[in-house]
Amino acid sequence: MKRYFIFLLAVFLGCLLIHPPTWSQDEEDYPQEPIIFTKPVKAVIFDHKVHVEDNGLSCDSCHDDPFEMEAGSTQEKPDFNMKALYDGQYCGACHDGDTAFASNTQCARCHIGVLGMKRILGIKEEVHH
């Protein structure tokens, strides 16, 4: 029984080596993959890379206000829409035409649409004739 337990522990530790859990990440790390919002409309992209590397934002620029840490949690809020953005909430905190380009301009810069989402997720459109 004891030997069995030690074996399990070894397997568990081995797994940790191969795939370190998220809590061991450096605080400066941020999600490398872009976040795709699908509510209330499909689909809007948010890329941490662009905001952190190109524009020099730090974690606390946006977390936990206006965005909670959990990726994609904001889209569950009922007021996550363009009107809220125009009122300076969520993305609109910076995208006000002053700090960053205004929320009511360049729609398709963040709205990658269903086509953009499928491309990122690698979904091929079936062709019918």
Added chain:
Amino acid sequence: MFKKFSQWLDSLEDKNEGVENLPSEERRRFLKMGLTITGVFAGGTLLSLVSKVDDVFGSIGGYSERYPYKPHYAMVLRVDRCIDCERCMEACRRTNHVPEYGWRTKILERHIPLGEGEWYREFMPILCNHCNNPPCVRACPTQATYKDSRTGIVRMDYRKCIGCKTCMVACPYDMRYFNEEKRAVDKCDFCWESRLSKGKKLTACAEACPAGVRIFGDLSDPESEVFQMVHSETRVVWVLRPETGARPNVFYTKG
């Protein structure tokens, strides 16, 4: 004598052209550019950036003064507002029972270069242009597709369709597909059967659009939004593929 000649010329316009004059070569190039295959469209021949409304109207004298239909249904698409959320496509499928493999409207995407490695994205909805001079109607051997003499909507009589697909080749906008269940070609009818004939004022796609892209209305009514947009002196309005001479009733603009 000249009058007789011009009458004869006019009468030719209405006649069925048969299949030999189909712009199939052109259509193949159109497809090669990736329209149906990847949903990406190229600039130039598809999209003309200068206003073509007058040219298109100009092809028959006095067209912009009097519209042949009442109501003369038309749509203006404010392309820069489109975000490809595809709610229009979903609403269309629901409303008109469009199968998975078919389409009555589509969204195209293109990346417009801004400079070194930079570009911006633009989406463009397309649908049947309900042309005043519809190549599909001229090509149909059984008159299954026809121009509704009251509303100007290009409609289908599914019972007459023999499924030869000639109209699909003739359409400059690739806006026809063969519906296996109906055993006939299907297309956008501006929601005539599903909505307009039942008293509703908007197409399903126009109603579903959250961004105000699709403005639908009566082009013969000077009070309508479509009339005012198309006739605005400061607004650039264009149509797709004006060179085909089809004289579309779907217009494009920005802002």
